[in-house]
Amino acid sequence: MYLKELEIKGFKSFADYTKLTFSTEISAIVGPNGSGKSNIIDAIRWVLGEQSSKSLRSRRMNDVIFSGADNRSAMGFSEVNLLLGRDKSDKGDLLITRRLFKDGESEYKINQKKVKLKDILSLFMDTGVGKNGYSIISQGGIDSIVNASPSDLREIVEEAV
Amino acid sequence: MYLKELEIKGFKSFADYTKLTFSTEISAIVGPNGSGKSNIIDAIRWVLGEQSSKSLRSRRMNDVIFSGADNRSAMGFSEVNLLLGRDKSDKGDLLITRRLFKDGESEYKINQKKVKLKDILSLFMDTGVGKNGYSIISQGGIDSIVNASPSDLREIVEEAV
Amino acid sequence: IEAQFAEKFEILQTIFKRTFKTLFEGGYAEINYETPEDVLNSGVHIIARPPGKNLTHLNLLSGGEKSMLAISLLFSFIELNPSPFCIIDEIDASLDDNNIDRFTDYLLHFSQETQFLLITHRRNTVEVCKKIYGVSMAQNGISQVISLDLEEYMKSRGEEDGIAI
Amino acid sequence: IEAQFAEKFEILQTIFKRTFKTLFEGGYAEINYETPEDVLNSGVHIIARPPGKNLTHLNLLSGGEKSMLAISLLFSFIELNPSPFCIIDEIDASLDDNNIDRFTDYLLHFSQETQFLLITHRRNTVEVCKKIYGVSMAQNGISQVISLDLEEYMKSRGEEDGIAI
Numbered sequence: 321m322y323l324k325e326l327e328i329k330g331f332k333s334f335a336d337y338t339k340l341t342f343s344t345e346i347s348a349i350v351g352p353n354g355s356g357k358s359n360i361i362d363a364i365r366w367v368l369g370e371q372s373s374k375s376l377r378s379r380r381m382n383d384v385i386f387s388g389a390d391n392r393s394a395m396g397f398s399e400v401n402l403l404l405g406r407d408k409s410d411k412g413d414l415l416i417t418r419r420l421f422k423d424g425e426s427e428y429k430i431n432q433k434k435v436k437l438k439d440i441l442s443l444f445m446d447t448g449v450g451k452n453g454y455s456i457i458s459q460g461g462i463d464s465i466v467n468a469s470p471s472d473l474r475e476i477v478e479e480a481v
Numbered sequence: 482m483y484l485k486e487l488e489i490k491g492f493k494s495f496a497d498y499t500k501l502t503f504s505t506e507i508s509a510i511v512g513p514n515g516s517g518k519s520n521i522i523d524a525i526r527w528v529l530g531e532q533s534s535k536s537l538r539s540r541r542m543n544d545v546i547f548s549g550a551d552n553r554s555a556m557g558f559s560e561v562n563l564l565l566g567r568d569k570s571d572k573g574d575l576l577i578t579r580r581l582f583k584d585g586e587s588e589y590k591i592n593q594k595k596v597k598l599k600d601i602l603s604l605f606m607d608t609g610v611g612k613n614g615y616s617i618i619s620q621g622g623i624d625s626i627v628n629a630s631p632s633d634l635r636e637i638v639e640e641a642v
Numbered sequence: 643i644e645a646q647f648a649e650k651f652e653i654l655q656t657i658f659k660r661t662f663k664t665l666f667e668g669g670y671a672e673i674n675y676e677t678p679e680d681v682l683n684s685g686v687h688i689i690a691r692p693p694g695k696n697l698t699h700l701n702l703l704s705g706g707e708k709s710m711l712a713i714s715l716l717f718s719f720i721e722l723n724p725s726p727f728c729i730i731d732e733i734d735a736s737l738d739d740n741n742i743d744r745f746t747d748y749l750l751h752f753s754q755e756t757q758f759l760l761i762t763h764r765r766n767t768v769e770v771c772k773k774i775y776g777v778s779m780a781q782n783g784i785s786q787v788i789s790l791d792l793e794e795y796m797k798s799r800g801e802e803d804g805i806a807i
Numbered sequence: 808i809e810a811q812f813a814e815k816f817e818i819l820q821t822i823f824k825r826t827f828k829t830l831f832e833g834g835y836a837e838i839n840y841e842t843p844e845d846v847l848n849s850g851v852h853i854i855a856r857p858p859g860k861n862l863t864h865l866n867l868l869s870g871g872e873k874s875m876l877a878i879s880l881l882f883s884f885i886e887l888n889p890s891p892f893c894i895i896d897e898i899d900a901s902l903d904d905n906n907i908d909r910f911t912d913y914l915l916h917f918s919q920e921t922q923f924l925l926i927t928h929r930r931n932t933v934e935v936c937k938k939i940y941g942v943s944m945a946q947n948g949i950s951q952v953i954s955l956d957l958e959e960y961m962k963s964r965g966e967e968d969g970i971a972i
C-alpha cells in the first residue's frame with residue numbers, strides 16, 4: 321500500500337487546495353522553518369485515522385482546521401484525501417477521505433463511500449502502516465528514543481514490534 | 482577576558498597533549514560526530530571551575546579522565562590550562578590550570594601559583610563569564626528552553642539575568 | 643501476547659546488533675531487558691560501543707552518536723515490520739555529513755521495497771532523492787507546494803545562492 | 808535580590824521583544840510572568856506570533872521556529888549581561904539555511920564586542936567564521952585538532968567532496 325496522491329484543504333496552514341503526486345522513488349520535502357512540511361505529515365497521519373490531538377501537535381482536534389492568518393479568516397472545515405496504490409494485489413487503488421467541521425462533526429470515506437473511523441483503522445491493522453509499526457517517524461522521534469528511560473524504551477519497542 | 486590559548490591533556494578523548502590558539506574573530510569548531518568537539522567545551526567549563534559532573538555529561542567527576550581506547554590504556558590524570566587575555570585592563574594575561582588525579586586529588590593554579598577552587602570561581606563572578614550568565618551554551622541548550630515549563634523557564638531566566 | 647513480544651524482541655535484538663555495526667562501520671551494541679528475570683515487566687536498555695572506543699554509558703556518547711544509535715533502532719523496527727511506505731521527519735539534524743551519507747546509503751538499500759519520504763534541511767540528504775517537494779509560505783501564512791525533480795531543484799538553488807539548499 | 812530580579816526581568820522583556828522582531832524579520836513576542844500578582848514565585852512563559860501568522864500557543868510553532876525563539880532569548884541574555892566570550896554548541900541543528908543566515912548576521916553584529924566560538928555541522932555557519940578548528944578522531948579513539956583559516960578549510964573540503972562541509 322504505497323502513497324499515490326495527497327489532497328489537502330483547510331488542514332493547518334494549507335488553507336488553499338493543495339495536491340501532491342507521489343513517486344515510488346525516494347523523495348524529499350524541503351522548505352523554510354514554519355512553511356508547513358511537518359503539517360503535510362500531520363495530514364497523512366490524520367487521514368489514516370490518528371485520534372490523539374497530541375500526536376498532531378494540537379491541543380484539541382479542532383485545532384487542525386485552518387485558523388486564519390493576516391489576510392484570511394479561519395475556515396469552517398478541514399479535508400484530506402489520500403490515494404493509496406495496491407499494485408501487488410489485484411485490488412484497485414484506495415481513496416481515504418477525512419473531513420472535520422468546526423462544529424466538531426466528522427466524516428470518513430473509503431472510495432467515496434461513507435464509513436466510520438473504525439473502518440479506516442481496521443483497514444490498516446496488520447499492514448505495518450500507521451500506528452502499527454514505524455511508518456511515520458515524527459520530528460522529535462529521535463529525541464524520544466535518546467532520552468527514554470528503560471520503561472519508556474520498553475513502551476517504544478512494544479509499539480514497534 | 483577573552484580566550485587566548487587552551488591546552489588539554491588527558492581530558493576525555495584528548496589523551497594526547499592538544500593546544501588551541503584562539504583568534505578574536507568569530508571561529509568555528511567542526512568535525513565528525515563523536516570526534517571530541519563538545520569535549521573541548523567541557524574542558525573550558527571544567528577549567529573555569531565547573532563542579533557539577535552532570536554539566537560535564539559525566540556520572541562522576543573522575544569520568545573526565547581519559548578512560549582508555551582500543552590501543553591506549555586509561556590515564557592517571559587530566560589537565561587543562563586556559564590562557565585568558567585582559568587587554569582592556571592593564572593587568573597581564575591570566576593562566577588558569579586545573580588538574581585531577583585518578584585517586585580524586587585536585588590541583589588548581591592561577592598564573593602557576595597553587596590556589597583553591599573558590600579562588601578560581603571568585604575570579605569570574607561579576608564578569609559575565611562562566612556560570613554567571615550565558616557565556617557557554619551547551620548542545621541541548623535550545624531544547625531545555627523549548628521544553629521548559631514556566632517554573633523551569635523562570636530558573637533559566639534567573640540564572641541568566 | 644507476552645510470549646509474542648518476547649519472540650519478536652529476540653529477533654529485534656539480532657537485527658539491532660547487525661544494523662548498528664553497519665551504520666557505525668564497526669563497534670558493538672545490544673538492546674536488552676533491564677531485569678531479564680522479569681520479562682513481563684522489565685524495562686529495556688541499550689549498551690553501545692562505537693568502533694575504537696571503550697564501552698560507555700549512553701550518556702557519554704556525543705549528540706550525533708546518540709542520533710545514529712536511535713536511527714539504528716528505527717531501521718531495526720522497519721526491518722522487523724516492513725511497511726510499504728516510510729515517512730521520516732528531520733532525523734538528520736545532529737548528523738555530520740559522513741553520517742548522513744551512511745544513513746542515506748542504508749535507505750537506498752531498503753528503497754526498492756519501501757517508499758521513503760524524507761523531510762530535511764540537509765543538502766546531503768536531498769542529493770539522494772529523485773523527487774523534491776518544495777514547501778513555502780508567502781507572507782500570508784498559507785502554505786504552498788511545488789514539485790520538482792532533483793536536477794530542476796538543484797538548478798533553481800544554484801541560481802539563487804550558489805549551491806545552497 | 809528579588810527586586811533586582813524584577814528590575815532585570817523588565818529590561819529583558821524589552822530586549823526580547825526587539826530581538827525576536829529582528830530575528831524573525833517581523834512578528835511579535837513577549838516574555839511574561841505567568842502569575843504577575845505573585846512575582847516572587849511566578850513561573851515565566853513566552854507568547855509568540857511569527858510574521859503573517861496568528862498568535863499561537865508555543866506548541867503550534869514548528870521545530871525551527873521554536874529554535875529561533877530560543878535563540879532570540881539567548882541573544883537577549885547576552886545583550887543584558889555581555890560576556891567577553893561566548894561559546895555556542897550546535898544551536899543551528901533545526902534551522903533552515905535562511906534562518907542560519909539571520910542568526911549569523913546577528914552574531915556578526917555582536918562580534919566586535921564578543922569573541923564567538925561556534926560548534927557546527929552547517930555550511931552556512933562555517934562560512935562566516937574566519938578561523939576553523941577541525942577536530943578528528945582516528946580509529947584509535949583519541950581526539951586531535953588542526954587549525955585552519957576559512958580559505959584553507961574550504962579548499963581542503965572542495966578537494967575531498969565537492970564543496971561539502
Ligand SMILES: Nc1ncnc2c1ncn2[C@@H]1O[C@H](COP(=O)(O)OP(=O)(O)OP(=O)(O)O)[C@@H](O)[C@H]1O
Binds near residue numbers: 352356385861
Ligand atoms: N490550524 C492552523 N491554522 C493555521 N496555521 C497553522 C495551524 N496549525 C499550525 N499552523 C502553522 O503551521 C506552521 C508550522 O508548520 P510546520 O510545523 O509544518 O513547519 P515545518 O515546515 O515543519 O518547519 P520546521 O522546518 O521548522 O520543522 C506554524 O507556523 C503554525 O503557525
Ligand SMILES: Nc1ncnc2c1ncn2[C@@H]1O[C@H](COP(=O)(O)OP(=O)(O)OP(=O)(O)O)[C@@H](O)[C@H]1O
Binds near residue numbers: 494515521695698704
Ligand atoms: N573519559 C573519556 N575517555 C575517553 N573518551 C571519552 C571520555 N569521555 C568521553 N569520551 C568520548 O568522547 C566522545 C564524545 O565526544 P564529543 O561529545 O565531544 O563529540 P562531538 O564531536 O561533540 O560530536 P557531535 O557532533 O555528535 O556532538 C564519545 O565518543 C566518548 O566515547
Ligand SMILES: [Mg+2]
Binds near residue numbers: 357358359869870871
Ligand atoms: Mg517540521
Ligand SMILES: [Mg+2]
Binds near residue numbers: 518520705
Ligand atoms: Mg557535540
